[in-house]
Amino acid sequence: MSEILTVPVGLGDRSYDVLVGPGALDAALERLPAFFPRGRAILVTDRNVAEQHLGPVSEKLGSIGLKTQPVIVEPGETAKSWDGLRHVVDALLDLNIERSECVIALGGGVVGDLTGFAASITKRGVDFIQIPTTLLAQVDSSVGGKTGINTDHGKNFAGTFHQPRLVIADMDLLATLPRREQLAGYAEIVKAALIGDAPLFDALEADGAGVMEGEALSRAVAAAIAFKARIVAEDEREGGVRALLNLGHTFGHAFEAEAPKTAIRHGEAVAAGLGLAFAYSAHRGLCPAADADRVADHLKTVGLPHGATSLAHTSWDASRLIARMRDDKKNQDGRITLILARRIGDAFIDRETDEADLTRFVESQL
Missing domain, CATH: 3.40.50.1970 (Rossmann fold)
Known part of the structure; x- marks a missing residue:
């Protein structure tokens, strides 16, 4: 054993x-x-x-x-x-x-x-x-x-x-x-690294497509679980830092809600959401564009979507996606809350999103 x-x-x-x-x-x-x-x-x-x-x-x-x-x-x-x-x-x-x-x-x-x-x-x-x-x-x-x-x-x-x-x-x-289901799960491992463990992302990036095999995958799973365990211990009921675990999910849940049933997997939607969260952070000047590019490149290397157009379903309407994002459970005071990033391994909760700017960004990504 x-x-x-x-x-x-x-x-x-x-x-x-x-x-x-x-x-x-x-x-x-x-x-x-x-x-x-x-x-x-x-x-x-x-x-x-x-x-x-x-x-x-x-x-x-x-x-x-x-x-x-x-x-x-x-x-x-x-x-x-x-x-x-x-x-x-x-x-x-x-x-x-x-x-x-x-x-x-x-x-x-x-x-x-x-x-x-x-x-x-x-x-x-x-x-x-x-x-x-x-x-x-x-x-x-x-x-x-x-x-x-x-x-x-x-x-x-x-x-x-x-x-x-x-x-x-x-x-x-x-x-x-199936391989597709394994890849969908891997999106959550990448998410943990992007939120608060830059060295883990470096290791995943170095392993490349091989990260899905054998000991490399075992190490990645253990590291992601340990990261989530620390967050949960600090904030069990998502009143603060645990909300960071929703990185990629506001975009991702909108994709899931708008796609035909079974068209995309949850992890695929999250992966696309991760790519968009970093792209939007770069668009806002919050995060280096090079970091957003690294995220997109790694997702592509392992075979995951990195944005709306790389999902299995590609017929999206920006206004409907934004409407779905308005219903997100993290929102406060009628404003869309996003989890964005200053850099790889440094995510934060953004409650100052300008919906008009977000809409223009989503339209540009479709």
Whole structure:
């Protein structure tokens, strides 16, 4: 077994560990019985993940005396809905879950967000454990306790902050992940470097396209998780510095909302948003143009979009994108809030965006 890195998320009596590396699930087995006093593990997953991973994971849990009771949801963002939430909560209640038990979320970000939200409201709160099966979920949504579902008003507009008890980022689970999904997850690793870790970006840049392979990827995943853990420990509920983790997301969520369903991945939208956030920072004279160019070049090198025209969907309307950005949860006093950058590794919260200037910039990028 490869060395397993333990990344602590320091939140007082709600602190937990993130176990990172190939074989992390095997390394976690000795910890798990304490979370399941009834000798069973209620496990929420989607139909696609179940086909790949439910059997092997259940076998591992069985080796320590835990019987798996699965709750299956449909794959894709449509599961993150009021109907999807009701389905999971009703399943937990049908199984007569007790507040002393944990629920396992086995899957990507959709399963983790949905399961965490359901756990947070069932019997006024039961614990859960994250076993993310996508690179995106490993480096982003599984760490930090943000749960939620999508509503008619937007993505993740209903949810809670509910921290997991343990996160198991087993990179062996990524073996079945298509290349496109791996790249989408890599966008969140780049994001961490661009926010506040310039040496990490230097290392990613030096690895080039090879950063997606073997030990280079393992190191990058661990570094990104450690960075996010520090931010979450400092600002759990996104009242300050944690908002920086939305770098690229204001643009990215607008792309996701305006694109046809399944046309682009979340990580692809974020990657395009990262490129635009740096390009807009340079446009405003806040960031050297050379830094914006480095960001775009690295995204292109690894095979990710770097702007609106490099996404799989390219038919955009600037006014509609700006309208989506007006609905962003970070906004205050009716003004669009953006996460921008002074340089690579130095992001900041900008609440002084001039919407007319932003509109002209977006139009120029389409």
